[in-house]
Amino acid sequence: MHNRIMITGAGSGLGREIALRWAREGWQLALADVNPAGLRETLEQVKAAGGSGFAQHCDVRDYSQLTAMAQACDEQFGGVDVIVNNAGVASGGFFAELSLEDWDWQISVNLMGVVKGCKAFLPLLERSKGRIINIASMAALMQGPGMSNYNVAKAGVLALSESLLVELRQLEVAVHVVCPSFFQTNLLDSFRGPDPAMKAQVGKLLESSPISAADIAECIFEQVAAGQFLILPHEAGRQAWAMKCQAPQQLYDEMAEMAMKMRAKARSG
Numbered sequence: 001m002h003n004r005i006m007i008t009g010a011g012s013g014l015g016r017e018i019a020l021r022w023a024r025e026g027w028q029l030a031l032a033d034v035n036p037a038g039l040r041e042t043l044e045q046v047k048a049a050g051g052s053g054f055a056q057h058c059d060v061r062d063y064s065q066l067t068a069m070a071q072a073c074d075e076q077f078g079g080v081d082v083i084v085n086n087a088g089v090a091s092g093g094f095f096a097e098l099s100l101e102d103w104d105w106q107i108s109v110n111l112m113g114v115v116k117g118c119k120a121f122l123p124l125l126e127r128s129k130g131r132i133i134n135i136a137s138m139a140a141l142m143q144g145p146g147m148s149n150y151n152v153a154k155a156g157v158l159a160l161s162e163s164l165l166v167e168l169r170q171l172e173v174a175v176h177v178v179c180p181s182f183f184q185t186n187l188l189d190s191f192r193g194p195d196p197a198m199k200a201q202v203g204k205l206l207e208s209s210p211i212s213a214a215d216i217a218e219c220i221f222e223q224v225a226a227g228q229f230l231i232l233p234h235e236a237g238r239q240a241w242a243m244k245c246q247a248p249q250q251l252y253d254e255m256a257e258m259a260m261k262m263r264a265k266a267r268s269g
């Protein structure tokens with residue numbers, strides 16, 4: 001049996017769309033989130049789309065809640081075949097103004113949440129020869145200004161995924177990492193940072209995406225089936241990454257220019 005999936009952050013945005021994409025294939029789904037209303041809605045939509053399963057409160061910062069989630073998968077499904085470490089929060093602010101508490105919060109959700117998810121589910125995945133899908137961001141590859149804590153957390157998710165890719169091959173556990181550019185979801189609701197003006201700037205970036213969360217879930221579904229490790233759903237993201245690989249200095253210069261413009265805007269407004 002290979003049709004059991006666990007998704008964190010499944011109560012909204014990309015996590016919900018991933019749930020619906022797999023539900024349409026008739027999978028059993030374990031949905032985890034800290035938002036009970038969002039979880040209820042996703043579970044209803046999952047059932048209407050042809051899936052089945054359960055939803056459970058799970059804060060990815062708390063390892064015991066992730067091991068409880070793994071235990072629930074074992075009890076209700078007899079194991080799990082795919083996990084998606086998707087839960088995440090938004091942050092912004094220049095390094096000089098970000099507090100150490102901003103750093104701790106960002107790293108505890110966006111990086112350690114993924115580390116803990118992988119660790120809690122590894123025994124089940126070893127048994128099923130399953131797969132891990134980690135949701136990072138283009139921020140893992142291209143470190144834009146005014147979001148150093150987010151960049152570091154997501155680069156950590158990419159480094160973890162690369163580490164697991166090579167370590168887990170022998171155990172026949174597959175690994176994928178997804179690096180989308182901005183797209184419209186409720187991510188802004190979780191924004192934390194020292195400068196409220198930056199929240200509005202991030203909001204504009206989310207709105208600017210030519211593709212939706214559902215498009216990204218579709219891309220993930222197809223690329224995972226094709227065995228692709230590094231999944232870059234945005235065309236502009238693929239181009240920017242190719243450019244950075246060829247001419248990194250040019251990219252750093254563009255980012256530095258962008259940082260100066262953001263600073264000027266912050267001072268004027």
Ligand SMILES: NC(=O)c1ccc[n+]([C@@H]2O[C@H](COP(=O)([O-])OP(=O)(O)OC[C@H]3O[C@@H](n4cnc5c(N)ncnc54)[C@H](O)[C@@H]3O)[C@@H](O)[C@H]2O)c1
Pocket residue numbers: 008009010011012013014015032033034035038058059060061086087088089109113135136137138179180181182183184185186187188189190206
């Ligand atoms: N939206 C974008 O532009 C964008 C771009 C690149 C990467 N991502 C990543 O995609 C993932 C999904 O984000 P989204 O855009 O769908 O945002 P979203 O806010 O719509 O969904 C995130 C979900 O994660 C949940 N969550 C937050 N903290 C949690 C915790 N501690 N434990 C469990 N669940 C928690 C939230 O309740 C929410 O339901 C995140 O990892 C995000 O960093 C988003």
